[in-house]
Amino acid sequence: MKINDAIWGALLLLFSVAILIHIQSFPNIPGQNVGPALFPGFIAVGLAICALALIASGLAARRRGVEQAPWIGAEAWMRSPRHIIALTLVVGVNVFYIRFVDLLGFVPAGVIYLAALFAAFGVRPRWILPLALIITLVIHYSFYKLLRVPLPWGLLERFAW
Amino acid sequence: MAMSSAWAQAFVLVFDPYNLLVMVVASLFGLFVGAVPGLTATMATALLVPVTFFMAPIPAIAAIVTATAMAIFSGDIPGCLMRMPGTPASAAYTDEAYAMAKKGQAETALGAGLVFSALGGLFGTAVLMLAAPALAEFALKFSSFEYFWLVLLGLTCAVFMTSDRPLKGFVTLMLGLLVACVGLNNPAAIPRFTFGSIELLGGIGMIPMMIGTFAISEIIRYAVDTNPPLRIVDQPIGNVFKGMWALTKKYPVQILRGNAVGTLIGALPGAGADIAAWITYAISKKFSKEPEKFGTGCVEGIVEAGSANNSALAGAWIPALVFGIPGDSITAIVIGVLYMKNMNPGPSLFTNNPQNIYAVYLLFIMANLMMLPLGWWCIKVSKQILKVPRTVLMPVIMLFCVVGSFAINNTAFDVTVMLIAGIAAFFLEASGFPIAPAILGVVLGGMLEENFVTSMIKSDGRVLAFFERPIAAALGALTLAVWFLPLLLRRLRRLAGIEVEQ
Numbered sequence: 001m002k003i004n005d006a007i008w009g010a011l012l013l014l015f016s017v018a019i020l021i022h023i024q025s026f027p028n029i030p031g032q033n034v035g036p037a038l039f040p041g042f043i044a045v046g047l048a049i050c051a052l053a054l055i056a057s058g059l060a061a062r063r064r065g066v067e068q069a070p071w072i073g074a075e076a077w078m079r080s081p082r083h084i085i086a087l088t089l090v091v092g093v094n095v096f097y098i099r100f101v102d103l104l105g106f107v108p109a110g111v112i113y114l115a116a117l118f119a120a121f122g123v124r125p126r127w128i129l130p131l132a133l134i135i136t137l138v139i140h141y142s143f144y145k146l147l148r149v150p151l152p153w154g155l156l157e158r159f160a161w
Numbered sequence: 162m163a164m165s166s167a168w169a170q171a172f173v174l175v176f177d178p179y180n181l182l183v184m185v186v187a188s189l190f191g192l193f194v195g196a197v198p199g200l201t202a203t204m205a206t207a208l209l210v211p212v213t214f215f216m217a218p219i220p221a222i223a224a225i226v227t228a229t230a231m232a233i234f235s236g237d238i239p240g241c242l243m244r245m246p247g248t249p250a251s252a253a254y255t256d257e258a259y260a261m262a263k264k265g266q267a268e269t270a271l272g273a274g275l276v277f278s279a280l281g282g283l284f285g286t287a288v289l290m291l292a293a294p295a296l297a298e299f300a301l302k303f304s305s306f307e308y309f310w311l312v313l314l315g316l317t318c319a320v321f322m323t324s325d326r327p328l329k330g331f332v333t334l335m336l337g338l339l340v341a342c343v344g345l346n347n348p349a350a351i352p353r354f355t356f357g358s359i360e361l362l363g364g365i366g367m368i369p370m371m372i373g374t375f376a377i378s379e380i381i382r383y384a385v386d387t388n389p390p391l392r393i394v395d396q397p398i399g400n401v402f403k404g405m406w407a408l409t410k411k412y413p414v415q416i417l418r419g420n421a422v423g424t425l426i427g428a429l430p431g432a433g434a435d436i437a438a439w440i441t442y443a444i445s446k447k448f449s450k451e452p453e454k455f456g457t458g459c460v461e462g463i464v465e466a467g468s469a470n471n472s473a474l475a476g477a478w479i480p481a482l483v484f485g486i487p488g489d490s491i492t493a494i495v496i497g498v499l500y501m502k503n504m505n506p507g508p509s510l511f512t513n514n515p516q517n518i519y520a521v522y523l524l525f526i527m528a529n530l531m532m533l534p535l536g537w538w539c540i541k542v543s544k545q546i547l548k549v550p551r552t553v554l555m556p557v558i559m560l561f562c563v564v565g566s567f568a569i570n571n572t573a574f575d576v577t578v579m580l581i582a583g584i585a586a587f588f589l590e591a592s593g594f595p596i597a598p599a600i601l602g603v604v605l606g607g608m609l610e611e612n613f614v615t616s617m618i619k620s621d622g623r624v625l626a627f628f629e630r631p632i633a634a635a636l637g638a639l640t641l642a643v644w645f646l647p648l649l650l651r652r653l654r655r656l657a658g659i660e661v662e663q
Contacts, residue, residue: 003592012332019339022354029349033622036349039610040342047335053328075591077385086384090559094377094580097563098573110560117556120384135557139564147215149568 002073006058012051019044089120105154106144110136164515171519174219175527183216184524187224188231188531192539195232196546197554198245198391199383202232202434202474203375203490208558210368210498211565218502219520225498226521227528229491230282233434233470234536237274237463238543241267243391250434250470253442260458262394272401273408273460274467275536277416281468282529284420285427285475290522292428296483297511305619306627308484309612310636312605315486316598317643319431324595327647333594337602338609340365346607348614360574367497367603369566369575370582374596375490376562377583380555393547401540408464415445415465423469427476431597433489437473442466475525482506482518486605493600 019040026037077083093113101109114132123131143149153160174180187209194205205228213221236248240255241262251258251274261270303311320330343354344364355361409416419441426437445465446455455462477488478495485506487493499506504517511518539546566579586596620626628634 001588001591003588005592008332008592008594026351026353032618034348034614034617036347036351036353039347039613040339040353043335043338043342047332047339050328050332050335054332057328075385076387080387083385083387087381090381090384091580091584094559094563094576098576098580101573106564113560113563114556117559118553121552121555123550123552131553136560139557139560143564143568147212147568149564150571151564151567 001075001078004058004071004073005054005061007071009051009054009056009058012054013048016044016048016051020048086120089116093117101154102152103154105156106140106151107136107156108154110139167515168519170516171523174516174520175223175523177219180220180223183220184223184227184527184531187227188528188535191228191231192235192535193546194228195235195247196238196539196543197549197551198239198243198247199379199551199555200558201248201375201379202229202236202250203494204379205229205232206491206494207368207372207375208561208565210372210494211568213498214501214569218504218517219524221498221502222495222521223524223528225491225495226524227531229474230278230471230525230528230532231535231539233474234275234278234532235539237278237467238271238540239391239547241270241274242394242543243547245391248435250438250473252435253438254463254466256456257442257458257462259394260456261460261463262396264458265396266458266460267394267396268398268401269404269408269460270463271398271540272403272405273463275401275533275540276405276409277419277464277468278471278536279529279532280416281420281423281471282475282532283526284468285424285472286522286525286529288424288472289475289479289525293479293483293518294511296479297508300483300508301512303508303632304630305612305615306630306633307636309609309616309627310633310640311484312486312609312612314636314640314643315430315480315484316601316605316609317640318429319598319601321643322426322429322432322436323597324593326593329594330598333589333596334598334602337599338606340370340599340603341606342610348611360572365603366566366569366575366578368494368569369579370603371494371497371600372562372566373579373582373584374586374600375494376558377579378586378590378596380559381583381587383551383555393544395544398540398543401537408460412461412464415461416468418444418448419465419467419469420472423472424476426469427473428479428488430480430486430488431601432473433477433491433597434470434473438466438470441469471529478521478525482510482521483508485608487601490597490600493604496604 023037023040026035028035077087093116097109097113111132114135115128118128118132140151144151191205194200195202206225209224209228213224216224232248233250236246236251237258238247240246240251241258244255244259246252246255258270258274261267316334320327320334324330343361345352345362346364347353352362422441422444423437426432426440427434442462442465445462446452449455449461473489474491477492480486480488481492481496485496487496496506504510562579563576566575567573569575590596616627628637
């Protein structure tokens with residue numbers, strides 16, 4: 001998804017102005033000429049200059065011809081429902097994991113995570129669950145047992161092995 | 162005598178059985194990651210970090226050095242057999258190698274990739290061994306003024322080397338520097354941009370961010386990839402070492418030039434193996450006696466660019482070890498690992514713990530020597546590797562990333578950081594914003610601010626003080642020249658009435 005420079009520029013300009021306003025609340029260090037706001041302030045000003053240049057270049061590109069510089073450029077995947085679902089799931093399973101891993105525990109969450117993606121990418125249906133289960137258990141063993149990472153047990157707390 | 166005992170210690174560290182085992186496993190991992198299109202050498206490094214987290218310093222570095230060297234070589238394999246580079250570093254000569262494969266010369270193309278990769282790696286290592294200690298001695302005299310300019314020059318270089326539109330590079334650089342500002346870790350120790358979050362006080366985790374930027378974004382790219390599956394050129398591959406000596410005798414200038422330019426580009430901050438390969442391939446064509454053969458399946462460019470990308474890998478470690486300024490995105494991650502292992506980069510690393518530095522040299526030499534037999538074996542089994550279904554592989558890698566990001570601090574917050582970084586990197590790159598400047602900004606932001614603030618306090622706010630020491634003045638002038646010279650030249654050309662190319 002190629003977004004026109006002018007849109008990026010406008011967003012970045014807003015962002016840099018927000019930073020410039022926010023850093024006014026940083027305290028000064030008594031007896032020093034450089035406070036904690038100075039460095040982010042410089043960067044925000046730099047970003048604002050770049051943003052203005054981006055707006056200019058994006059608008060110039062549109063003046064030269066709308067066909068070459070749409071506001072948002074369509075790519076092949078945006079017309080393919082299968083790929084849009086895949087993209088949504090790639091992001092979705094991670095949000096699901098972050099939100100529910102403590103509640104469900106790593107093993108159930110991991111199986112759901114992998115199974116959803118296998119399905120989205122087109123793994124043969126009868127392989128989806130067995131593969132998801134085996135791979136989740138292997139990752140769990142490697143990190144929980146070998147590297148001693150405290151992956152949450154969640155629902156399986158009573159059966160912890 | 163101190164030096165020889167440090168070398169002896171380095172040998173003990175490297176030839177320790179555990180370390181050798183790590184190197185073999187990392188080699189296989191690197192060869193696999195490089196050979197699978199869509200998995201990059203930088204991604205291999207990011208995936209290794211959670212595992213190296215639990216290792217002693219030298220095995221941790223060994224894993225990264227070996228895996229990346231192998232991955233940059235094995236990226237040539239799918240380029241040659243499927244016309245799809247395994248890593249971006251092979252993209253420059255993928256068409257060339259594929260054309261050779263179609264003519265029935267896959268053997269020679271892959272052999273040249275293997276042998277001259279190893280040679281390039283060894284050349285880069287030799288330069289690293291000579292240049293790094295000399296630079297370190299020089300750098301011992303540096304004050305905050307010199308470091309400020311050096312970091313700024315490095316960041317500038319990253320902007321101009323990694324994109325054809327420096328404006329977009331500057332944008333991502335600024336975003337990276339802003340990310341580095343988050344948290345308590347600033348000279349005044351004031352919480353900035355934390356919005357009351359306790360997790361943000363410690364700053365945005367570098368490792369989860371890198372995993373997101375280099376691994377998650379690739380998986381998103383895979384998920385939306387609409388290209389049809391690729392077909393493998395099916396032909397028997399015999400002895401890949403056949404004819405390599407003849408090539409060495411035929412192209413000595415190309416090999417030397419590829420190695421030298423590759424190492425130099427590697428050492429320039431931000432630009433790594435991929436840019437080294439593009440530039441050396443172009444140089445090779447320009448100076449070739451038979452440039453018309455380029456693109457039709459001619460080995461000359463592969464010899465030069467194939468050695469350049471591996472020499473760049475070693476070259477990138479020069480500024481990383483001496484100044485803590487990463488030469489490419491791999492060493493950007495390595496610097497994070499060095500800090501975690503209490504091997505903080507800088508000139509004192511060379512004086513206080515020379516055995517560790519010598520061990521790094523040895524690791525590079527070993528990795529490039531191991532590449533010959535292991536790479537030969539990898540070419541043999543490459544058709545099996547290329548058949549591994551990516552539909553299964555990609556989800557598994559992503560779950561591995563999730564667990565790996567969690568493992569660094571055992572917090573789910575880092576998984577969120579990883580996801581956001583991955584999505585941001587995907588969209589920025591899709592709109593033509595380069596990612597390398599952002600990564601360098603994050604890695605170097607703290608150092609830039611610290612040296613800036615220290616210098617400002619020392620000089621009582623006088624900006625001229627930044628130019629009063631001779632080396633600082635030279636570095637400062639150079640930085641400003643890189644910034645303003647292109648603009649000035651364009652203005653002059655316009656004044657002179659010469660048409661400016663758009």
